[in-house]
Amino acid sequence: MRASPWYGSLARDTQQALLEGCWIVQLKSGEYLFRRGDRRNGFYGVNNGRLKASTLRENGKEAILAIIEAGNWFGQMSMISGAPHAHDVVALENATVLAARPQAFETLMNDAAFAKAIAQLQSIHTSWLYRIIDDSAAYSTRARIARRLVLLASGDMSMAGAREEIALSQEMLAMMLDITRQTLAIELKAMVAKGAISLHYGRIQILSREALLKLREDD
Missing domain, CATH: 1.10.10.10 (Winged helix-like DNA-binding domain superfamily/Winged helix DNA-binding domain)
Incomplete structure (x- = not known):
């Protein structure tokens, strides 16, 4: 987790506060972290293993949106907006995920530096999404x-x-x-x-x- 560029950019005391606000989720291959429509229940960091984010189209075909590798943190949008999750996240292999409790996340968001870091994380994810959309339309x-x-x-x-x-x-x-x-x-x-x-x-x-x-x- 310390190899994560985003996590590594946080101050040491913020890193510690984030970890202390997490519980550990052990997933077996094929097990869901959450499903589309589930209510928010954490801000997640992949400690080891890989997950995939996907959704089902109207024709029943699965669309894989992203491979979520160790070091990635995600789920901030649902934590901020309170909206249900927009897609499924399932383990591709046995994985360990850190899940920051909503209350811990909200407390950390009162810190301007952490709130800025979350905005930067969202910017990374948004840039990635726009790149995928652009590729689909223009190439x-x-x-x-x-x-x-x-x-x-x-x-x-x-x-x-x-x-x-x-x-x-x-x-x-x-x-x-x-x-x-x-x-x-x-x-x-x-x-x-x-x-x-x-x-x-x-x-x-x-x-x-x-x-x-x-x-x-x-x-």
Whole structure:
């Protein structure tokens, strides 16, 4: 958790107050942290493991919005607005989540520095959301896939750092992009041919960011 850029930006006493206001939630793979429509009950930080945020479309298909990795904090909008959760969050693997109690969160929000940090966190999440919307509207399928791979390699919604390997199945990536598994396979094969990526079971390795960035520009 201390490796989280957002958490690390907090003052030491604020970090301690946040942790003291949390309870620990242990999730098994496939277990829900909360479902769409559930009332707010915490401001969450992923200590280990990975979660996914998703929703069901009218046709019953699942749309994966984000992969929430260790170090990510989320749930601030429901805590501030009091509105129910807008999507489902479920564990992709066994995970440990810290959940700040509403009362503790509200007390911390009385501190101007913490309130500013929450505003910055919301700005990060909003920028991420606008980027996803922009990609869907303005780019070709191949460019959308390439751009999402770059985003995932940067920590997806946290944009916290870079890695060369993305632990994600092709099925899940297709659900994130709202394309068929067959279409994704064709486009990934083209990226392999360009020397941009290599494919492995349950993961995608970025071999050349330059080649991938070039694909991002091809429309």
